[in-house]
Amino acid sequence: MRRRFAPLFWTQSLGAFNDNFLRMVLLLLAWKSVSPRDWELGPIPGLAAAGFILPCLVFSSWGGVLGDRLDKHRLIRRLKLLELAVALGAMVAVWFENAAMLLVFLLLMGWQSALAGPVKYAILPQHLAPTELVSGNAWIGVGTFVALLAGVLLALSMATWPTHWARVAVMLTLVGVASLGLLVSFAVPVAPARDRISENWHPWRSNHEVLRQALREKHLFPAMLGVAIFWFLVTCMLLLLLIWVRDDFAGSGEAFSLLLVAFVLGVGVGSFLCAHFSAGRLEVGLVSLGALLAGAASLYLASLAPVAASAEEFTGLLSSGHFWQMFFGFMLVGIGAGLYSVPLYTLVQMLSREERRARMLGAVNMFNALAVALALVYGGAILAWRDVGLRGAIAGLGLMILVVGIVLLLRRPRPVLRLLVFALVHVFYRLRFRGRHHIPARGPALVVCNHVSFMDALVLGGASPRPLRFLMDQPIYESPWLNWWFRIVGAIPVDSDRRDPGNVRRALSEVSHALRQGEVVMLFPEGRLTPDGEIQGFRRGLDMILARDPVPVVPAGLAGLWGSWTSHHGGRALTKWPRRFRARVALSFGEPLSARQARSPLLERRVRELKADADAWVEARRKSPLAQS
Known part of the structure; x- marks a missing residue:
């Protein structure tokens, strides 16, 4: 790279x-x-x-x-x-x-x-x-x-x-x-043109055309608006920083420089944290978390009591807590802004059609310019309306950003939950993933994996670069403690027709609907947890799904969870006390297979090969003296 x-x-x-x-x-x-x-x-x-x-x-x-x-x-x-x-x-x-x-x-x-x-x-x-x-x-x-x-x-x-x-x-x-x-x-490096359309270009009409194309991209416009909100926040913060330094520190250039460093440092930390947490996939949930953090940090800044100081007294303030509280607050706002902005830019790039990507990003810049203009109007209004005060302006800005974060969280809770679950899984296991790029970046797909423990779905869902819908047993889905969460993440319950006539047909219809909406569905073709750690025979549910929707199938092999308290090793799952912490877990994804290939023994063979590869890695790490130390 x-x-x-x-x-x-x-x-x-x-x-x-x-x-x-x-x-x-x-x-x-x-x-x-x-x-x-x-x-x-x-x-x-x-x-x-x-x-x-x-x-x-x-x-x-x-x-x-x-x-x-x-x-x-x-x-x-x-x-x-x-x-x-x-x-x-x-x-x-x-x-x-x-x-x-x-x-x-x-x-x-x-x-x-x-x-x-x-x-x-x-x-x-x-x-x-x-x-x-x-x-x-x-x-x-x-x-x-x-x-x-x-x-x-x-x-x-x-x-x-x-x-x-x-x-x-x-x-x-x-x-x-x-x-x-x-x-x-x-x-x-060379980057050839992607637009092969031979239409005439009229420079003075390009603004109207680009904006019209951007507004027609319904799936892109929210991300574009989100980027514009980011630049509104940044411009307001820099403008209010200037006013704050003028009012509290007599226009000290040193105070302005240090607080500007705090904000930029925060943006850098937030951006790199976003890259770390994303681990090679787009984590849209970070947008909501970033907005919530930036909003809360802005309210924290607004709560700081004013301290009027002359430029000569500023050196003494450096040893006091007030200035460093401001420094910390501006850095937190920057961290939230970094977490918020990076996934949005990535989302615009990934969702834009290849031949129109630069034009969509041009539209993003136009919206950003409008957001900067609005921010300057906001700052000018604060200067003119003295009754509001600087801290009232910062509190208003913080409330606006908090509302954005809350609305995003309520409208799209799945990405945030997926991120939090994945972080929790990382706490309990040492994970190693291979081949995640084999999951298609767009369009429908099935992910098929061996079933070892009740943690499998969480590991797979966190490892996937795209949100997964997964099939699960009806009794578990109806658990009074977890049903709310299964509903939010879009789990699809399935049970035998003997216990619930018509259940299989309804589950297949729900899977078909998800695939036709371009989603990725995960299932365990064995239909149950392995009783001995080995892969059991695949059931015919996969064939029924592919007969209705012949989509690509991504095989996956999972290793390292056999022996955990959520597996059937040494007794029924969840009935034993956990006996190990931070176990090594490996998950390998293989190249997608066509629907025709997946309905043959080839799919089961590929899953076994991927599991064997993951098993070999886990075993090698267990025996490695360096790994043990």
């Missing part, structure tokens, strides 16, 4: 750095002050914000169309050449300290960034495997925010230098970073 991804990561990170560095230089130049404590902002900050919003609104669709129709490798190089040209022009503006000219080049840099934005995300699925997408998006997100932080802090630092040296340093930084980004872009 490193060789395929590193050039793109550094290319986009260097571009994001130059964009934010140039914007901060414009602000400092407009203030005509070397001190970051000057808070008489004037109209220039609004123009600098417009330098981000307007290009994203107008030109993101162009970037999406170009990204779908041109080789993204060549397009990125051309865009980096454009960035270098803009940097050279901005260098002249800095030399003459001309704020108006610098604003023009900031708009041009925004234009270049708007064209590049959809491309950097649309290229990831062409360079990375589906199991690498979450990690790739996490790194891109971290690179973007670290570049934002570095650009702001370096500009603030240079503002304290002697004027002549500061001008030279700014010029060299702009051109040097742009040149380095251009050089790195030549190492980005």
Whole structure:
């Protein structure tokens, strides 16, 4: 992954750095002050914000169309050449300290960034495997925010230098970073165009067309809206941070820098935690958890009592608890934002049609620009409406994000439950998975596995990169303690016709409905727990399902759970005391078989082979002196 991804990561990170560095230089130049404590902002900050919003609104669709129709490798190089040209022009503006000219080049840099934005995300699925997408998006997100932080802090630092040296340093930084980004872009792997439609492109009508296509993608629009909410949160937090530092710490640049570091550090931690928890699969449940964490952390920030301090008193505040409570609160908000955003970007990439992916990401950038504009209006309203107060504004923001998290949790509880169950299974077992990429990324499929214990469904459900519907015995399904959970996760109860006439037919109809909706259904063809640890003969229920819906069948082999208290080893399951903790469990998925192959002895043979492979790994790890230690 490193060789395929590193050039793109550094290319986009260097571009994001130059964009934010140039914007901060414009602000400092407009203030005509070397001190970051000057808070008489004037109209220039609004123009600098417009330098981000307007290009994203107008030109993101162009970037999406170009990204779908041109080789993204060549397009990125051309865009980096454009960035270098803009940097050279901005260098002249800095030399003459001309704020108006610098604003023009900031708009041009925004234009270049708007064209590049959809491309950097649309290229990831062409360079990375589906199991690498979450990690790739996490790194891109971290690179973007670290570049934002570095650009702001370096500009603030240079503002304290002697004027002549500061001008030279700014010029060299702009051109040097742009040149380095251009050089790195030549190492980005080839990414051929995916759109083969030979329709004419009308640049001035592209915004309308891209938005119309995005609104028609009903399964994509909620994810796009979720990303826009993320940028609304980020913009509001940065704006309120500026106001807070102005009010509580007399505009201390050191306070602003440290709290900005806390937020960006939190976003990075949240992004990497998302990649870790996802373990190669898309965990949509992290979106709800991230929103809940960000909302709760915002309310915690709002609860902090105000402490008015002069810039000279700020050093003393560093040793007090108030400032570090703020630091911790901003970091928690950032962690929640990172957990929230990474799965949404991945979801847009995975659900977008390949030939329109860049255009859909262009639409995402347009929605993001609108969200940033709304955030600026929100901040302006807070400034105008003094009765609300800063902490009231932060509390209102926290409540909004909490509502988003609660609504997501209530509308889609399965992903969150799956994530929590998988985390719980990781606590009790040391798991090893192989071949999860064999489960199709889209469309219906059956997952067939040997049945060892009552924990099998939880292990399989957590290991799958997609949510699973699973068949289970009717008596267990009707358990008064667990029935609510089985209903939420969509379990399908099945019983014999002798005890419940018509039950098998209803269960098959439910399975058929799930498959026709494009879901993945898991079943144990043995029909019962193994009594001796070996695979029993497959029953005919699988043939009945495939006769109605001939979908791909993914074989799987599970090992390591025989001997647990949830298996029939040494007595009936769940009637013994647990005798081991953190046992090694292996699960191997095989290549999908066609419905015709699955209805032959080949499927049972493949499941036995996969189980033998998993058994061999578990046994080898048990005998390994290193593993035992």
